Amino acid sequence: MVYQGKPSAGCQNCRKRKIKCDEAVPACSQCINTKRQCPGYVPRFDLVLRDQTKAVRRKAQRKKQQQDEGPKLPSPPQSASSEEPASTTWAFVNPGGDPSRAIAKRYSSNEPVPRMFNDFPEQQAICAFFLDFVLLPRHPDSNQGHLEHLLPLYANTSAESPLSLATSSVALMISGGSPTRRNDQQLGRTIFGKALQKTRAAIRNAAESRKDETLMAVLLLGLFEKITTTATAPSDVQRSNMARTHNAGAAALIMHRGPENCKSSLSVGLLFSVRSQLVEHAIEEGTSFKRCPDGLSAMFKSLPQNAAARLTSAAINIADLRSGAKSALLLPRNSDSEKEVNALLEYAISVDLLVAAWPDSLAEEWMWNSAEHFELPPASVSRDAYIYKDRMDVYVDLWVESIWNAYRSARMKVVTIILDCIAWLGKPFEPQWYWRDIYAKMITQEMVDDMCASVPYALGTKTLGGPRDRKGVEYPYNGTQKASENHRRAAAALGGWHLLEPMKTSLKTTCLREGQKEWVKAQMARIWRIYSLQAAEGNADPMYDRYSFDFPF
DSSP states (O other), X not given: OOOOSSOOOSOHHHHHHTOOOOOOSSSOHHHHHTTOOOOXXXXXXXXXXXXXXXXXXXXXXXXXXXHHHOSOOOOOOTTHHHHSOTTOEEEEEOGGGOGGGOEEEEEOTTSOOOXXXXXXXXXXXXXXXXXXXXXXXXXXXXXXXXXXXXXXXXXXXXXXXXXXXXXXXXXXXXXXXXXXXXXXXXXXXXXXXXXXHHHHHHHHSTTGGGSHHHHHHHHHHHHHHHHHHHHHOOOHHHHHHHHHHHHHHHHHHHHHHOGGGSOSHHXXXXXXXXXXXXXXXXXXXXXXXGGSOHHHHHHHHTSOOOHHHHHHHHHHHHHHHHHHHHHHTTSOSSHHHHHHHHHHHHHHHHHHHHHHTGGGGSOGGGSOEEOSBOOXXXXXXXXXXXXXXXXXXXXSOHHHHHHHHHHHHHHHHHHHHHHHHHHHHTOTTSHHHHHHHHHHXXXXXXXXXXXXXXXXXXXXXOOSSOTTOOTTOOOOBSTTOOOOHHHHHHIIIIIHHHHHHHHHHHTTOSOOOTTHHHHHHHHHHHHHHHTTOOOOTTOOSOGGGTOOOOOOO
């Protein structure tokens, strides 16, 4: 596909008459005023990825070359055709789009020619966003986010709709994570402001507020806020307030829509996403999930249960458990507080048993396998930089791996509370609790080891570059078939995000073997380099001390 400019999304009548179409629904104002029958609009995603004939491609290339070269472009040296080898390419490099600054530069066959037609960052970012984050195949039992439902909604929305603008803002912020596309983030912030205004207007409209498009726009705006927090490194309170605001808005919109508007498969998928985000935030905050309104809880309970949803259902109890631990473990020691901590300990053990039963419900294909091969860079780089204790596992896909790590993170959180309760009661050496203490520490080590073994599958040998840079990156594999292109694309874009939350949880445990926390910190630093995440200026401590971001894919 050759890009030939921003596609017109107007109706066919306006395009034939060569006038501006306002793309109103169900008919544009131009057709209404002239009493014509409006034929409707071509889906915008089809326009961006439209096919072109050879004649159209040649015409577009000639027109674009004339625009970019200008009237007075320097010519390559005359000797280029006779003295240079056939593998040499001459290209006009046009810095900043200014024709007066265009220069002819020679590139050898092993040196890539830069992209010269780079005037439409929004369309490029959107295409990359759909290819790298939305359209990748995933195991159906791992669906728990909202991006897998974006395409059918986006394909039928207008250019200036809240959903379209929210999608553009998120795509540009992600694209701006690449060192060569920093300006995309500023454009993304500008479009985010427009998307926010349009979404507020849609929420106030009785009909628009009940549409799936509006709920998806709200979820995407929340995703945009989560992405931007990585650049500003806000305080825990600010970050929590932002998450609480967006989650409360999405929950209120679900309640307003009512059960009658949550029956389609797409609506159910969005409901899954809202529930997952509410549970994650409640666990992070240590807020009881019992505060969820009864009407919303009833809608959540009616949802079909895939593997990801079953884990979320079990993890709901962790929010209540952490809420109780925040108060009980700070009480002064007396008979009443001992009874409360003992009750908390028994509850923590029951929650651990509930979460530990989740793997028993999984299909055989969900189980990971030890990798046989992993082609590492030259020996100048230590093997330990990529692999912990010579263990590396492979999974069905990246999303299955991320849900396994969510399970490990959940168990680490529960087991940490069990150990804290035993320590508070001062009973680590009593026969009743001695083996429970040993078992809890063993489970913690097992969960962290399994998480560390998943790092090569998610990150491979990638150390630098943006989310789209996957050239030369190797991943562990079995047999003779290396990692698929789908996995390379997904891992480059999402692999690090999926690891951050379980890594952060592992660093809060207290019973790991020597050197393991340092290895986890080094992997987090690698993720920060890949996605251009940085600690606040002047803060020498790693960001994991204040970092609480989970990419919801």
